[in-house]
Amino acid sequence: MSKAPFILLVNPWIEDFAAYDLWAKPLGLLLLGALLRDAGCGVSLVDCLDRDDPFTNGHPDVISGVGRDFGLGKYPRMRIPLPDAYAGMPRRYHRYGIHPESFRRRVLDLPVPDLILVTSSMTYWYPGVVEAIAQLRELRPGVPIWLGGIYARLCGEHAARRSGADAVVPLRIPELATRLEAALGIAFRNRPCWDSFEAAPGPALELVPNLRYAPLVTGIGCPYRCPYCASGILQPVNGKKSADAIVAEIEHWHEERGVVDFAFYDDALLLNAGRGLKPALERICRDGPAVRFHVPNALHVRALTPEWCRLLFDSGFTTLRLGLETTRPERQKDWGGKVETEMFLAAVERLHEAGFSTGNIGVYLLCGLPGQTPGEVAEAIETVRRSGAQPHLAEYSPVPGTPMWREALAVSPFDIAGEPLYHNNTFFACRRPDFTRQDLAALKRLAREARHGGIEAEE
Numbered sequence: 001m002s003k004a005p006f007i008l009l010v011n012p013w014i015e016d017f018a019a020y021d022l023w024a025k026p027l028g029l030l031l032l033g034a035l036l037r038d039a040g041c042g043v044s045l046v047d048c049l050d051r052d053d054p055f056t057n058g059h060p061d062v063i064s065g066v067g068r069d070f071g072l073g074k075y076p077r078m079r080i081p082l083p084d085a086y087a088g089m090p091r092r093y094h095r096y097g098i099h100p101e102s103f104r105r106r107v108l109d110l111p112v113p114d115l116i117l118v119t120s121s122m123t124y125w126y127p128g129v130v131e132a133i134a135q136l137r138e139l140r141p142g143v144p145i146w147l148g149g150i151y152a153r154l155c156g157e158h159a160a161r162r163s164g165a166d167a168v169v170p171l172r173i174p175e176l177a178t179r180l181e182a183a184l185g186i187a188f189r190n191r192p193c194w195d196s197f198e199a200a201p202g203p204a205l206e207l208v209p210n211l212r213y214a215p216l217v218t219g220i221g222c223p224y225r226c227p228y229c230a231s232g233i234l235q236p237v238n239g240k241k242s243a244d245a246i247v248a249e250i251e252h253w254h255e256e257r258g259v260v261d262f263a264f265y266d267d268a269l270l271l272n273a274g275r276g277l278k279p280a281l282e283r284i285c286r287d288g289p290a291v292r293f294h295v296p297n298a299l300h301v302r303a304l305t306p307e308w309c310r311l312l313f314d315s316g317f318t319t320l321r322l323g324l325e326t327t328r329p330e331r332q333k334d335w336g337g338k339v340e341t342e343m344f345l346a347a348v349e350r351l352h353e354a355g356f357s358t359g360n361i362g363v364y365l366l367c368g369l370p371g372q373t374p375g376e377v378a379e380a381i382e383t384v385r386r387s388g389a390q391p392h393l394a395e396y397s398p399v400p401g402t403p404m405w406r407e408a409l410a411v412s413p414f415d416i417a418g419e420p421l422y423h424n425n426t427f428f429a430c431r432r433p434d435f436t437r438q439d440l441a442a443l444k445r446l447a448r449e450a451r452h453g454g455i456e457a458e459e
């Protein structure tokens with residue numbers, strides 16, 4: 001291949017009962033985009049989840065997107081039929097993102113690529129992946145299409161059978177570089193940057209047209225191995241960015257694109273952060289830009305020392321989520337041993353002392369896991385409400401390959417192994433006589449009431 005290869009990156013649609021842009025960008029795909037750009041390739045992105053597409057938002061068949069504070073918002077959506085697997089669910093189902101006609105125009109407006117890389121996220125969002133690949137196949141016949149990302153890694157066999165991609169590529173970045181070099185027929189000039197997370201550039205956010213917020217990842221991997229979580233499968237190797245790299249990324253997107261809201265995607269943001277995030281935030285406090293940080297993924301409660309709480313507040317953290325999961329001590333041990341209720345109560349108190357208010361502090365509670373009872377969840381909601389924080393339920397999504405998967409298989413009356421749609425947390429495939437969908441709905445109401453009638457921390 002004599003001229004520089006041109007690679008098309010595609011972030012497919014979401015098809016679901018509900019979807020909200022909670023600072024969700026295709027971070028993995030954009031990291032690949034940056035590596036390929038620096039390797040000497042031409043790169044473009046077609047993002048099916050673009051909320052600002054004028055054709056889509058003006059189309060009579062589309063319920064248009066709505067923007068909210070901090071860059072959040074609703075995606076545009078089109079009603080579509082319920083898949084058979086969800087027959088009988090009393091919920092509407094939508095395709096979220098741009099109109100298919102807009103997708104076609106965007107793809108055809110770009111030069112014919114040498115390779116198309118499609119990403120994937122939640123396993124139960126695979127129908128959007130299948131649809132995007134089918135359209136790409138029609139629009140760009142003969143161009144190889146590779147599928148990667150979380151669905152491809154967790155449900156490789158299903159993806160190989162159903163996605164329509166030429167190759168399902170569940171490789172980590174270093175091995176991926178070798179495969180890409182062979183496919184494209186070039187040697188990457190930035191090859192060392194593919195070999196470690198620390199050396200890799202930040203995501204290619206210049207490919208995103210309307211950058212309302214920027215995703216950040218300062219580290220990969222997590223030292224814990226909670227039985228319901230796929231972190232150890234997806235990110236088996238640990239790595240942390242330097243303070244210089246973190247500050248440079250924040251300053252760059254603030255100066256270049258006026259970004260004020262930054263959202264962290266790390267699994268373990270505050271752990272082992274003494275040489276990366278901590279000095280970076282100290283510098284932001286001292287002489288960095290005035291920005292806001294959001295943590296939609298849970299923080300480790302045990303890391304919240306008085307010093308960290310002050311630093312988070314002073315550097316502009318606005319949305320916090322803490323991982324409490326449950327208030328039952330035996331479950332806390334079984335579910336990873338990372339938090340205890342007393343430790344959580346002390347952390348919330350420290351956050352308040354540092355200046356955070358109840359509305360800033362959301363707390364994730366797991367809901368509907370095998371073996372769990374509705375009473376336990378209700379108890380945890382009450383504890384969080386009384387602590388001066390806001391409970392958010394994370395309804396259980398069974399994830400293939402995790403230790404809890406076996407229990408989920410035993411409990412669920414649905415074919416969760418054969419049909420990833422059943423991993424959808426809204427569908428609640430692990431419902432059972434002593435934890436029904438009605439129980440789940442009642443607990444969600446309880447958590448909502450606790451959030452809206454939330455009280456400040458009791459003295």
Ligand code: B12
Pocket residue numbers: 018019020022023024025026027028029031032116117118119120121122123124146147148149150153169171173176217228229230231234235265266267296297393394395396397398399423425
């Ligand atoms: C950040 C995050 C979120 C964010 C935003 C996610 C987003 N972008 O949409 C928020 C907080 C909103 C979120 C929410 C939820 N999440 Co979440 N989330 C994550 C997390 C921590 C990181 C994902 C990520 O961006 N990784 C970073 C990038 C760098 O990795 P990557 O995308 O995999 O890409 C790499 C490779 O895959 C590859 N690659 C990517 N694309 C391509 C394409 C090609 C062609 C190739 C070759 C390679 C390739 O290159 C990249 C570089 O290494 C993962 C856990 C994890 N460690 O992955 C859970 C995870 C994806 N979430 C999960 C869950 C359960 C949820 C929730 C349902 C939680 C709940 N119960 O409420 C919600 C539901 C979301 C919804 N309905 O909107 C599960 C997945 C469940 C499933 N069945 O798929 C995970 C795996 C965590 C877990 N429990 O194990 N999440």
Ligand code: SF4
Pocket residue numbers: 222223224225226229230231232267268323336338
């Ligand atoms: S601490 Fe969080 S990221 Fe780490 S394994 Fe447990 S749930 Fe996953």
